[in-house]
Amino acid sequence: MPPEPVDFWFDFISPFGYLASLRIDELAARHGREVRWHPLLLGVTVLQIMGLKPIPETPLKGDYAVRELLRYQRRHGQSIGRDLFLPPMAPLPPARLMAALLRLEPAQAKPFARAVLRAYWRDGRQIHGAADLQTIGVAAGIPAALLARASDGALAREALRDEMDQAVARGVFGSPFVIIDGEPFFGVDKLELIDEWLACGGW
Amino acid sequence: MPPEPVDFWFDFISPFGYLASLRIDELAARHGREVRWHPLLLGVTVLQIMGLKPIPETPLKGDYAVRELLRYQRRHGQSIGRDLFLPPMAPLPPARLMAALLRLEPAQAKPFARAVLRAYWRDGRQIHGAADLQTIGVAAGIPAALLARASDGALAREALRDEMDQAVARGVFGSPFVIIDGEPFFGVDKLELIDEWLACGGW
Numbered sequence: 001m002p003p004e005p006v007d008f009w010f011d012f013i014s015p016f017g018y019l020a021s022l023r024i025d026e027l028a029a030r031h032g033r034e035v036r037w038h039p040l041l042l043g044v045t046v047l048q049i050m051g052l053k054p055i056p057e058t059p060l061k062g063d064y065a066v067r068e069l070l071r072y073q074r075r076h077g078q079s080i081g082r083d084l085f086l087p088p089m090a091p092l093p094p095a096r097l098m099a100a101l102l103r104l105e106p107a108q109a110k111p112f113a114r115a116v117l118r119a120y121w122r123d124g125r126q127i128h129g130a131a132d133l134q135t136i137g138v139a140a141g142i143p144a145a146l147l148a149r150a151s152d153g154a155l156a157r158e159a160l161r162d163e164m165d166q167a168v169a170r171g172v173f174g175s176p177f178v179i180i181d182g183e184p185f186f187g188v189d190k191l192e193l194i195d196e197w198l199a200c201g202g203w
Numbered sequence: 204m205p206p207e208p209v210d211f212w213f214d215f216i217s218p219f220g221y222l223a224s225l226r227i228d229e230l231a232a233r234h235g236r237e238v239r240w241h242p243l244l245l246g247v248t249v250l251q252i253m254g255l256k257p258i259p260e261t262p263l264k265g266d267y268a269v270r271e272l273l274r275y276q277r278r279h280g281q282s283i284g285r286d287l288f289l290p291p292m293a294p295l296p297p298a299r300l301m302a303a304l305l306r307l308e309p310a311q312a313k314p315f316a317r318a319v320l321r322a323y324w325r326d327g328r329q330i331h332g333a334a335d336l337q338t339i340g341v342a343a344g345i346p347a348a349l350l351a352r353a354s355d356g357a358l359a360r361e362a363l364r365d366e367m368d369q370a371v372a373r374g375v376f377g378s379p380f381v382i383i384d385g386e387p388f389f390g391v392d393k394l395e396l397i398d399e400w401l402a403c404g405g406w
Binding site: 045049050051052053058059060061063064067068071074075168171172173183184186187189190192193203 | 248252261262263264266274374376386392395396
């Protein structure tokens with residue numbers, strides 16, 4: 001029996017989630033693991049459930065997070081192609097669309113998410129809701145008819161609500177967040193630890 | 204000229220700060236660096252300045268932090284000898300006393316802090332203010348007369364206020380926090396990164 005897939009959550013507007021998305025599949029594959037990607041809304045976990053502020057609006061931490069992000073990019077030879085101080089896109093439409101794809105055609109959810117993350121974070125494109133998401137999805141090879149079906153408001157809303165309920169029930173709160181065989185890991189900094197964990201079977 | 208010392212901040216009531224304190228000097232010494240220890244009050248940075256809640260009172264994050272703490276201990280063969288769910292000691296008295304020692308006799312501040320951390324976190328002792336701190340300090344070889352001088356309310360208050368002002372001005376907010384040649388590192392998870400940074404001169 002193949003080992004259980006690794007679960008990976010990210011918010012589309014989280015730069016640390018984006019940087020983790022660039023490495024998580026290759027990292028898990030080295031240990032014979034698949035990765036299931038899940039959308040997460042920090043607006044629900046961090047703001048509503050935890051009652052905290054967004055990091056950029058948190059004194060001291062906001063400045064620190066930018067430094068850490070730049071350092072991480074330098075260290076890993078990654079780069080973000082957009083101004084971090086621009087207002088972020090609305091994270092709800094891509095999260096809903098991704099959740100709907102996970103229901104309708106799970107294999108298409110990850111290519112869709114990857115294409116959106118790339119357009120937004122690597123290429124610095126502005127993304128304004130449904131039409132832009134369709135364009136990006138089609139360019140990534142997702143069938144237009146499937147994207148149209150996944151854009152159904154009621155279906156997508158319910159799919160994302162389910163995803164979020166499950167995430168919170170499993171203790172997920174940040175971006176990136178990874179669960180491996182029940183063990184939770186928060187933060188892009190944990191990728192090296194995850195690598196070790198997968199190699200040795202955990203401590 | 205020897206390289207600049209590394210600066211290390213911790214709150215006496217932070218278990219992650221304690222675990223970092225067990226490794227930071229040895230780690231820095233391998234790269235020819237001294238470490239200057241500084242007291243920090245999370246009640247000032249996290250609660251007052253950042254406007255956040257204590258981690259144990261933050262939904263989702265509180266549970267996660269406990270898991271991470273246990274995992275870290277298993278991985279590094281460290282252990283905490285007290286019940287994490289007991290109410291913490293008041294962090295102000297040891298922080299003030301340490302700040303006063305940093306002024307009066309800097310070489311005695313670290314042995315004092317280490318003895319308090321050990322008594323509290325390793326041995327699970329209850330620490331109730333000045334008398335217990337004196338006992339612990341004397342047992343650690345700090346002259347009783349010096350401890351008495353450092354317990355002067357006005358001196359200690361002002362010394363800690365200065366320490367806190369400087370810490371905040373340098374962007375310090377959490378425990379543990381390390382600054383090396385102007386580069387900030389937050390969290391016990393960063394010790395491996397710090398090791399790499401000191402080895403290669405940074406990215």
